Amino acid sequence: MENVTPISLWIPAAIVVAGAVFGLLADALRHRAAGAGIIAVSLVAAFGVCGWTGLTLTPTPLLDVTFVSGGVLSVAASVVYLIAALSVLSGWRQVASTHRGVTMAAITAFSALGIHVLISSLDLLTTILVLETIAIAGYALVSGAGGRRADEAALRYFIQGGVATGFTLLGLAVLYGIFGSTNYLGLCNALDGGSRVAALGMVLILSAFAFKLGAAPFHTWAPDVYEVTEPATAAFLASAPKIGALMALLMVFPAGLFNAQRFPSGTTAIAVVAAASIVIGNLGGLRQSSLTRMLGYSGVAQVGYGLIGLASGVIGYEETAIFAVTYALGVAAAFFAVAAIRERRPQWDGSIAGLAGLAAEVPVLAVSMVVAVLSLTGIPLFLGFWGKLLVFTSAISAGLTWLAVAGVLGSVISFGYYGKVLIAMYAPGATVAGGLPEPSGRGGSSASVVAVISALLVVVGGVGPLITGISEVLRLFTL
Amino acid sequence: MGVLLPVLLPLVGVILVVLFGGGDRSRSRLLASIFALATFIVTLYLAAALHDGGSEALRWGIEAAIPGTGFVMLAIDGLSLPLVVLTGFLTCLAILSSWEVGESPTAHHALLLGLEAAVMAVFLADNLILFYVAWEAVLIPMFFLISVWGHENRRAAALKFFIYTFLGSALMLIGIIVLARSVQTLTIVGGVGAADPASQSLVFWLLAAGLLVKVPVVPLHTWLPDAHVEAPTAGSIMLAGVLLKMGGYGLLRVALPAAPEAFSAAAPVLAVLGGIGIMYGAVLALGQSDLKRLVAYSSVAHMGFMLLAISAGTSAGIGAAMLIMVSHGLVSGLSFFLVGAVYQRTHTREISRFGGLGSKIPVFGGAFVFAALASLGLPGLSGFPGELLSVLEGFSRFGWWIAPVGVGVVLSAAYNLYAVRAVAHGTLAPEWTDIADLSTRERIIAAAFIVPIVFLGLWPATVLSLTDPVSKVLALTMGGGQ
Numbered sequence: 001m002e003n004v005t006p007i008s009l010w011i012p013a014a015i016v017v018a019g020a021v022f023g024l025l026a027d028a029l030r031h032r033a034a035g036a037g038i039i040a041v042s043l044v045a046a047f048g049v050c051g052w053t054g055l056t057l058t059p060t061p062l063l064d065v066t067f068v069s070g071g072v073l074s075v076a077a078s079v080v081y082l083i084a085a086l087s088v089l090s091g092w093r094q095v096a097s098t099h100r101g102v103t104m105a106a107i108t109a110f111s112a113l114g115i116h117v118l119i120s121s122l123d124l125l126t127t128i129l130v131l132e133t134i135a136i137a138g139y140a141l142v143s144g145a146g147g148r149r150a151d152e153a154a155l156r157y158f159i160q161g162g163v164a165t166g167f168t169l170l171g172l173a174v175l176y177g178i179f180g181s182t183n184y185l186g187l188c189n190a191l192d193g194g195s196r197v198a199a200l201g202m203v204l205i206l207s208a209f210a211f212k213l214g215a216a217p218f219h220t221w222a223p224d225v226y227e228v229t230e231p232a233t234a235a236f237l238a239s240a241p242k243i244g245a246l247m248a249l250l251m252v253f254p255a256g257l258f259n260a261q262r263f264p265s266g267t268t269a270i271a272v273v274a275a276a277s278i279v280i281g282n283l284g285g286l287r288q289s290s291l292t293r294m295l296g297y298s299g300v301a302q303v304g305y306g307l308i309g310l311a312s313g314v315i316g317y318e319e320t321a322i323f324a325v326t327y328a329l330g331v332a333a334a335f336f337a338v339a340a341i342r343e344r345r346p347q348w349d350g351s352i353a354g355l356a357g358l359a360a361e362v363p364v365l366a367v368s369m370v371v372a373v374l375s376l377t378g379i380p381l382f383l384g385f386w387g388k389l390l391v392f393t394s395a396i397s398a399g400l401t402w403l404a405v406a407g408v409l410g411s412v413i414s415f416g417y418y419g420k421v422l423i424a425m426y427a428p429g430a431t432v433a434g435g436l437p438e439p440s441g442r443g444g445s446s447a448s449v450v451a452v453i454s455a456l457l458v459v460v461g462g463v464g465p466l467i468t469g470i471s472e473v474l475r476l477f478t479l
Numbered sequence: 480m481g482v483l484l485p486v487l488l489p490l491v492g493v494i495l496v497v498l499f500g501g502g503d504r505s506r507s508r509l510l511a512s513i514f515a516l517a518t519f520i521v522t523l524y525l526a527a528a529l530h531d532g533g534s535e536a537l538r539w540g541i542e543a544a545i546p547g548t549g550f551v552m553l554a555i556d557g558l559s560l561p562l563v564v565l566t567g568f569l570t571c572l573a574i575l576s577s578w579e580v581g582e583s584p585t586a587h588h589a590l591l592l593g594l595e596a597a598v599m600a601v602f603l604a605d606n607l608i609l610f611y612v613a614w615e616a617v618l619i620p621m622f623f624l625i626s627v628w629g630h631e632n633r634r635a636a637a638l639k640f641f642i643y644t645f646l647g648s649a650l651m652l653i654g655i656i657v658l659a660r661s662v663q664t665l666t667i668v669g670g671v672g673a674a675d676p677a678s679q680s681l682v683f684w685l686l687a688a689g690l691l692v693k694v695p696v697v698p699l700h701t702w703l704p705d706a707h708v709e710a711p712t713a714g715s716i717m718l719a720g721v722l723l724k725m726g727g728y729g730l731l732r733v734a735l736p737a738a739p740e741a742f743s744a745a746a747p748v749l750a751v752l753g754g755i756g757i758m759y760g761a762v763l764a765l766g767q768s769d770l771k772r773l774v775a776y777s778s779v780a781h782m783g784f785m786l787l788a789i790s791a792g793t794s795a796g797i798g799a800a801m802l803i804m805v806s807h808g809l810v811s812g813l814s815f816f817l818v819g820a821v822y823q824r825t826h827t828r829e830i831s832r833f834g835g836l837g838s839k840i841p842v843f844g845g846a847f848v849f850a851a852l853a854s855l856g857l858p859g860l861s862g863f864p865g866e867l868l869s870v871l872e873g874f875s876r877f878g879w880w881i882a883p884v885g886v887g888v889v890l891s892a893a894y895n896l897y898a899v900r901a902v903a904h905g906t907l908a909p910e911w912t913d914i915a916d917l918s919t920r921e922r923i924i925a926a927a928f929i930v931p932i933v934f935l936g937l938w939p940a941t942v943l944s945l946t947d948p949v950s951k952v953l954a955l956t957m958g959g960g961q
Contacts, residue, residue, distance in 0.1 A: 380612035
């Protein structure tokens with residue numbers, strides 16, 4: 001098996017790069033639909049390869065322990081590719097008809113590839129390089145929405161991201177300068193828990209990751225970005241990079257570089273960031289009237305739940321990974337539903353109240369949104385429940401019961417804003433200004449199909465473990 | 480396999496109603512009632528099977544690839560059977576009472592069947608995770624039933640209902656996790672051993688947070704009047720008749736075996752909470768001007784008796800609690816049905832605007848008086864034996880401390896008779912001169928409630944003999960003796 005392991009990293013990467021390059025070429029030759037199609041197919045193929053290798057291969061280090069791939073890492077990467085593919089398909093109307101659309105699809109593909117490498121990276125230098133790749137792709141995706149607000153959000157995102165990059169580089173410089181290695185394994189052997197310099201490096205790197213995740217107090221960019229970005233693209237931006245950053249943090253923190261035994265303060269710092277994110281995200285979410293902005297704040301809280309798993313240390317490894325995947329699919333389903341609603345009602349102002357009458361107009365989209373929102377709340381029968389159940393269980397196992405209690409209380413508060421979405425959709429539609437909204441899209445637009453597919457994934461993932469038992473799920477994620 | 484059917488049949492019903500209902504009222508309600516009736520018949524069959532099997536629990540489950548890790552584990556025994564039959568019965572009547580539902584009948588009936596499946600899964604769950612999953616799943620159909628088909632302030636009430644109960648159950652989830660880590664098993668029926676003594680009171684109070692919100696006890700009850708008043712009739716019947724029973728059932732099924740010592744220690748607190756509920760519910764019921772709110776507060780009082788009975792910790796007390804739950808399911812179901820019927824005709828629930836309905840619409844009046852008498856605990860009707868037993872058991876455990884409960888008993892007579900006088904007696908208000916009496920369908924529903932209320936009043940042993948084997952074991956666990 002040893003010699004086939006590289007396929008879990010190189011093959012999907014090659015497929016996606018080739019797909020993106022050929023897609024852009026086709027676009028340059030004015031075959032837009034074909035170009036977008038090539039990109040989508042390459043992402044689906046990468047999803048297939050990663051999924052298969054994740055289920056069949058155990059994680060194995062590659063290239064002199066610069067990368068590690070297989071098992072849970074490949075499963076997580078496969079979900080990233082899946083969401084990227086769905087994101088391209090969801091925005092198909094623009095993707096296949098405009099020059100910018102194909103470019104955006106290609107950028108999404110490169111970003112997904114960057115996240116895959118980030119998940120697999122075992123070297124600080126590589127980690128920072130791909131973090132930058134993902135960030136630059138992110139700036140482009142945000143400004144791609146067009147308009148002044150998008151430009152402004154992209155610029156703010158860029159400036160704040162620049163500061164985070166500075167932190168990371170400083171952290172890298174400190175660690176490399178003192179301990180002479182960028183490789184996790186090398187650093188792990190050299191690092192000394194008592195060293196203040198090492199602690200400084202740790203804080204700098206944690207801050208940078210907190211920014212990438214949108215964890216408090218580095219979260220202020222998230223609501224703006226989610227609000228102005230095209231919903232199909234936001235589905236990718238709000239989900240996939242979080243899988244990447246959480247998985248990368250798992251490599252750096254509980255078991256790896258700054259492991260809990262030598263750096264107990266790291267665990268404490270993560271627990272504090274988790275609690276702060278839960279409080280700030282949920283309270284911020286309560287005040288929002290815009291649906292996507294609310295999802296931005298709720299994302300801050302959700303990252304907090306993920307960090308609970310991380311704070312639980314090694315016990316929480318699989319749990320955190322599962323949480324990252326379940327959250328990503330849930331939030332992607334929500335944004336795909338937003339994309340479909342936007343296509344259906346072009347004059348919708350994006351507010352929660354503006355969803356009134358949706359259930360009567362397009363029941364299937366309303367139900368998709370219900371599924372996504374209940375999953376994000378963490379209600380059983382939906383995928384999000386398992387993620388939350390597992391991170392809270394690991395927190396209790398690690399003796400962090402207070403953090404688990406903070407998590408469940410946060411989930412309860414979160415229904416205050418998620419519930420508003422449900423209530424609004426099932427309210428009578430008479431409140432829509434200008435009489436009855438005229439549906440502009442055809443019934444089976446690609447955005448609607450993607451919304452339904454992602455909602456189905458969330459339901460199947462929520463009910464499946466009840467029947468198979470959670471051990472089956474855990475086994476997928478066992479390192 | 481039979482144990483699965485009460486969960487599976489309504490779920491199949493949901494799918495068929497959604498697929499073939501097509502927004503058509505008569506087709507949706509026909510399909511829904513067929514499945515509700517079939518489910519009820521299955522529950523009766525289970526009762527017979529359990530009776531033949533000498534009260535040994537019946538089990539069914541899907542074995543996971545790794546033994547002991549599957550979640551779909553169901554069991555039925557004397558403790559769950561009465562509530563399972565009650566759920567099957569009330570769902571039939573709830574569907575029958577929303578026969579004329581106007582707005583999206585397909586979704587309405589599908590949600591009612593979904594609610595039935597979820598509640599059945601709560602009562603049948605033999606696995607802590609399944610128990611929690613079902614517990615939360617109940618919220619989803621109920622949330623939509625209230626927020627879409629309810630009255631004026633339905634949206635706020637639905638949100639409040641969801642957040643309140645979710646707050647309780649989220650803490651309960653933490654309790655379940657702590658418990659499962661302590662006892663190293665997820666099996667419930669006859670399986671949950673006691674958690675280690677050090678963590679028992681933590682486990683108990685975390686579980687109780689979720690269970691007591693659902694009961695509900697004062698001061699965690701404030702979601703209940705709002706939810707009841709705003710819910711449509713079928714929703715109210717299910718909410719009062721079945722959902723409130725989940726709290727008492729959970730206390731007996733999970734909290735007591737999991738933390739017997741903490742339970743014993745908490746018994747006086749539970750008794751006080753029960754006593755407060757009895758009195759506070761009765762006082763507030765007396766002060767209501769809204770008829771539906773009056774019935775809602777009476778539920779708080781009745782559930783107070785249930786809690787008092789449980790806190791006695793004896794086998795007879797546990798039997799009494801089960802009896803009160805079944806009886807309250809029937810009596811409150813009848814009351815909410817009648818309030819819904821009169822609201823449909825008058826579009827008001829304002830007590831002061833009624834009067835003299837007994838002479839104008841005698842069948843309704845008669846049924847209303849019957850419901851009030853059943854609610855105040857008239858001997859010979861189902862409310863009496865359970866509440867009497869509850870007070871007796873409470874007295875033998877806590878002595879004269881429970882004397883104030885007597886005030887609650889008097890008050891319960893007062894508010895029920897007040898409602899009778901204000902609605903059925905007196906002079907007829909001129910605005911209701913051409914009000915119609917109960918239709919044939921409504922008479923059938925009322926009769927279907929009345930027959931078991933009388934039956935249980937005369938033969939309470941039907942329920943007690945079922946619960947007896949289980950309640951003896953539970954009482955022993957707690958060291959409560961007889």
